Amino acid sequence: MSSITRTQTIERTMRPWGWYETISEESGNKVKRIGVHPGQQLSLQRHAQRAEHWVVTRGTATVTLDDSVFELPPGGHCDIALGQVHRLANRTQEPVEIVEVQFGSYLGEDDIERLQDDYGRT
Template identity: 75%
Template sequence: MNTTTRTETIARTERPWGWYETVSEAPGNKIKRIGVHPGQQLSLQKHHRRSEHWLVVQGTARVTLDERQFDLQPGQACDIALGQVHRLANLTQAPVEIVEVQFGSYLGEDDIVRLQDDYGRT
């Protein structure tokens, strides 16, 4: 049996709350790994042109969807509809990592409407 080892370097983009890496991108979808540092959170936001699916792979993620808040553990997931207000937070002292799958007609980083932000980006 012939096996091949493939090593890719994926660029990590640092943010004040943690980091993300784009793992795959094709027309209509993008896959990212997202890490949230202990005690940090992303902006409360929504998107006009994409929906998202979050799967927790490490730690306990606090998710805000509209007015609801709940925690997800590794192996648990949630869906964020187009235009739905959402936030990802890490309220623990351990790292949180998720896989995010985006679906939509436009997947650029500028399709973020920030409603609240701890880092002055609103």
């Protein structure tokens, strides 16, 4: 069995709710790690040009998909369809981390329509 050595430095981008790191990006897909601080949440949002798949790697995430709200434990996952209203939240006192895989024709950070935001970014 061989070991993998990380030679690339991955930049962490800080946000009021936590942080994200882009792990991989190529035409049509992007992979990110996202961390959400205890008691924080991302904006209620949707994307016009991408779908997403989330896998919880640490903590218990609270997920909003359209009118449904549910919790995902470590190993739990969900799919967010193109244009679907969604939110990632951490309602616990422990950090939450997910891996997000984005698929679509455009994967820029400006493909976010914020419908509700705790930090005045709507």
